[in-house]
Structures are given as C-alpha cells and as structure tokens.
Amino acid sequence: MAQSALPEDQLVSRAEQHNNMSGSLANDTFTGVDSRQSDRILSAVRHEVPERIDVALIDRHVIQLFALVENAVAGATHAMVSADREAARALVAADADIDALYQQLEASVQSRLLDRPSNPSETEYLLAVLGMLPELERSGDLAEHVARRATRNLPAEMPARLRGYVQRMGEVACAMWRIAADGYGGDTHGVTERLVALDDEMDDLHVTFIAELVAADTPVVVAIELALVGRFYERLGDHAVNLARRVPRLRPIEPWPA
Numbered sequence: 001m002a003q004s005a006l007p008e009d010q011l012v013s014r015a016e017q018h019n020n021m022s023g024s025l026a027n028d029t030f031t032g033v034d035s036r037q038s039d040r041i042l043s044a045v046r047h048e049v050p051e052r053i054d055v056a057l058i059d060r061h062v063i064q065l066f067a068l069v070e071n072a073v074a075g076a077t078h079a080m081v082s083a084d085r086e087a088a089r090a091l092v093a094a095d096a097d098i099d100a101l102y103q104q105l106e107a108s109v110q111s112r113l114l115d116r117p118s119n120p121s122e123t124e125y126l127l128a129v130l131g132m133l134p135e136l137e138r139s140g141d142l143a144e145h146v147a148r149r150a151t152r153n154l155p156a157e158m159p160a161r162l163r164g165y166v167q168r169m170g171e172v173a174c175a176m177w178r179i180a181a182d183g184y185g186g187d188t189h190g191v192t193e194r195l196v197a198l199d200d201e202m203d204d205l206h207v208t209f210i211a212e213l214v215a216a217d218t219p220v221v222v223a224i225e226l227a228l229v230g231r232f233y234e235r236l237g238d239h240a241v242n243l244a245r246r247v248p249r250l251r252p253i254e255p256w257p258a
Contacts, residue, residue: 053112055122061105062129065136066181068098070174072143073236077170079150080229081163088150091143098140106133128248135246139177139239142232149225157222165209169233172202176240183244195241202237206230 072091079088109130117123158166176198183191209230213223 053108053115055112055125058105058108058112058126058129061101061108062132062136063181063185065098065101065105065133066177066184068101069136069139069143070177070181072098072140072147073170073177074174076143076146076150077167077174079147080155080158081167081170083150083155085151088147091147092151095140095144095147099137102133102137102140106130109133125248128246132243132246135239135243139236142236142239145232146229149229152225154222154225154229157218158226159212159216159218162209162212162216162226165205165212166229166233169202169205169209169230172198172205173233173236173240176202176237180240180244184247188247191244195244199237199241202234206234 072095075087075091078084079091109126113123113126113130117126155163176195179191179194179198210227213226213230216223218226
C-alpha cells in the first residue's frame with residue numbers, strides 16, 4: 001500500500017535502481033523483461049514539475065499510471081510462470097514507484113480542487129480522477145502480491161497445467177487494463193462490451209483454476225498461496241471494469257504542455 005509521500009529525488013533514485021523491471025506483453029505473450037517502457041514513463045514524470053498544476057498534466061499522469069500497472073501485471077505473470085526470482089524481486093521493489101506517482105497525483109488533484117476549478121466540467125473531471133486513483137494504486141498492489149509470491153519457491157511447486165492458467169489469467173488481465181486505459185484516453189468504442197466479455201472469461205478461468213488446484217492434490221500451503229494468486233487476477237479484472245465505468249465524461253479543456 002502507499003506509504004508517506006516520497007521526495008522527488010527519492011523517486012528518481014528508486015526508478016534508477018530498478019531499470020531491469022519486467023515490462024509489458026508482446027504479441028499477447030510473455031517474452032521476458034522490458035524495462036524501457038516503464039523507464040520512459042517514470043522519466044517523463046520526473047521531469048514534469050510545472051509551477052502551476054495543469055489539468056492536462058494530471059490527465060497524462062493518470063494514463064502513465066494505467067501503463068505502469070499493466071506493465072507490473074505483465075512482469076509479475078512472467079516472473080510467476082518462468083520462476084524468475086530476480087525479476088520478481090525488482091517488481092516488488094518497484095511498487096514504490098507506483099505508490100509515489102499515486103501520491104503525487106492525489107496531491108495534484110486535491111490542490112487543483114482547492115484552487116477553485118475554472119468551470120463545473122473541470123470539477124467533475126477532477127472528482128472522477130480522485131475517485132479512480134485509489135483503485136489504480138490498489139491494482140498495483142495486487143500485481144506486487146503476485147510478484148512477491150514469485151520470489152519464493154511457489155512457481156517451482158506449481159503443476160504445469162496450473163501454470164498455463166496463470167499465464168492466461170495474466171494475458172486477460174493485461175488486455176483488460178489496456179482496454180480500460182484506451183477508454184480513459186478517449187477511445188470508448190466498445191469498451192464496456194469488450195471488458196465485460198473478458199471479465200466473464202477471467203471469472204471462468206478463476207473458477208477452473210481453483211477446481212484444478214483442488215484436483216491436483218497440492219500441499220496445503222502451496223494450494224493456499226496459489227488460490228490467492230488466482231484471486232489477485234480476478235480482482236485485477238474487476239478493478240479494470242470498475243475504472244472504465246468511472247471514466248469522466250469530459251476531457252481536460254486545457255492544451256497539453258509542450
């Protein structure tokens with residue numbers, strides 16, 4: 001969960017320490033670690049410190065937070081199915097970067113609200129974002145929970161058939177987060193329908209995963225941990241759906257900063 005606000009120099013330091021953090025999906029498969037996308041996102045955040053809090057800048061950072069969560073889900077899934085403990089440990093540590101961006105955004109939105117928004121539509125947008133931020137931060141925590149279990153011996157004890165379900169749940173979760181982010185960015189065509197269909201698939205995968213887990217007769221401790229992993233993915237899907245429903249109807253009216 002988010003801790004106390006981090007100074008900007010600490011955010012820079014933590015981001016630089018985790019340049020090998022697991023990245024995003026490629027062609028809907030997990031091919032390994034790609035830290036460049038997350039590095040570009042965090043680099044952009046570090047260098048955008050305007051004197052006046054800009055609504056369009058808040059908007060950009062929300063999109064960046066969506067991307068960081070999706071990357072964390074993809075990286076955690078890769079670590080779990082491939083037993084990559086090093087990548088898993090980096091992802092666990094990098095959750096602090098998501099927390100720091102969340103705290104920065106929350107403070108920016110609150111400050112803008114206190115600064116008397118220029119019109120009712122801006123107030124509506126800021127309130128919508130303020131309601132979305134805790135759910136985004138919580139989703140980063142869920143990805144961190146998956147990665148934390150990959151730092152242990154759990155992947156080695158997971159039956160191959162269950163590993164396949166974990167990979168598919170990770171793929172579905174990432175697809176849902178990509179669609180939710182696109183919906184926030186303005187591409188609302190078919191967002192609800194696609195997310196509902198994928199959420200149904202995620203629910204079915206979760207039920208089947210638990211049934212397979214029971215049938216596999218795994219040790220109790222392993223079964224409990226794997227059941228939690230399945231639950232984390234199911235919740236990630238729910239959060240993506242909830243966030244898509246919270247997307248503000250109106251976009252920021254200010255031009256994006258150059």
